[in-house]
Amino acid sequence: MKENFLHFLWRFRRFDHTDLTTTLGQKIEILHPGGHNHHAGPDFLDARLKIGKTVWAGNVEMHLKASEWKQHKHQDDRAYDNVILHVVMEEDRPIHRADGTPIPCLEMRKRVPAKLLGVYEKLLFNEYWIPCQHQFHVVPTLTRNLWLDRLLVERLERKTEEVKLVLQKNQQDWEETFYQFTARNFGLKINVLPFEMLARSLPQKILARHKDSPLQIEALLFGQAGMLEKNLEDEYPNQLNKEFSFLQKKYNLSPLDSSIWKFLRLHPGNFPTVRLAQFAKLTQRSVHLFSKILEVENQKEIENLFGVKLDGYWLTHYLFDKESAKRNKSFGKEAIRLLTINTIVPFLFLYGNETAEVAFKDKALRFLEELKPEKNAITRDWENLGMKAGSAYQTQALLQLKNEYCDRKKCLECSIGGAILK
DSSP, X not given: OOHHHHHHHHHHTOSOOTTOBOTTSOBEEEEEOOEEOOSSSOSEEEEEEEETTEEEEEEEEEEEETTHHHHTTGGGOGGGTTEEEEEEEEXXXXXXXXXXXXXXXXXXXXXXXXXXXXXHHHHHHOOSSSTTTTXXXXXXXXXXXXXXXXXXXXXXXXXXXXXXXXXXXXXXXXXXXXXXXXXXXXXXXXXXXXXXXXHXXXXXXXXXXXXXXXXXXXXXXXXXXXXXXXXXXXXXXXXXXXXXXXXXXXXXXXXXXXXXXXXXXXXXGGOHHHHHHHHHHHHHHOSOHHHHHTTOOSHHHHHHHHOOXXXXXXXXXEETTEEOOOOOOBOOHHHHHHHIIIXXXXXXXHHHHHHTOHHHHHHHHHHHHHSOOOOSHHHHHXXXXXXXXXXXXXXXXXXXXXXXXITXXXXXXXXXXXXXXX
């Protein structure tokens, strides 16, 4: 058993209230259980209890065993001076405040319904794909949908935390921050870090000065990526190398080590060389991307903005000095869809939060509702359980549910788990 089970019992009053008394025999009446505290300090704040003939207002602390009060050194923490009730599964020792007065204790071990405890233990100790695999379908659809709505917002808030940190480092420069996160998306999963390092080492403002020269944009990106340092045979990469030699001195650039880029097991269309060429095309075509993102109204406009197609040298090459059959190498709809989900939507959501303009948050959610559902191992397993998502809005929420609640057995913090237990 975990302590959060006690939190659940207290919060929803799912225990036997018959002759509720402290371990010293004082009658207890719960007027208000208090608010569940998810931060440091007592577990429930601002509770109102009648103990004996006195009405108390204060906090409630919980442990499986009363002795954990001492183990956690609450006696030395002034935040616990206002605890009016100690709720425990077992009082293995009496607990006193710093001034020596006893803290009233409610022992729960004989007050937990056996059936409820059995359901809880089944959820906690089974090895199913999700703990409630066999009870999931009995939860009302409305309960599930409301919880998924909350989970989507929770997932977006988690994603935006990282954006906020980078935004602070960039002195609230939204354009530079969006440029860096867009670069990460061009790296797929395997080259995310190299693309991120490249964008941080080559500020957007430098590229902006050369937006009228596709050759110089590519030279800056490939040169800073460390891909122009070896002896190259083709005329085009040698042109890039010549341009970069001049620009490197002009901007005092230190290229990355080319060994950080991963090519192994990648489809040639996803080679970092191809992705860099696509990113160069996008950067040259539209430097101030974030300003344009604030103006777009649908996915089609996003596709028009990011749908770059390579030409020239890259039509017949995936790598420098290695000619291949002529083939279109565009940044396709699927890549743009992932970019929308992982970068554009979180940025719009955060911008709406930071500026208090709800319209941007609504737009972010609307984009997810309009996008087709993601296809991956987790969404397929949800589909096998009867949860077929109709949009990226739902798949993002289901990913959050699986990763942050089901895998961590946080059933007591989940509305679906709570409904099963209630």
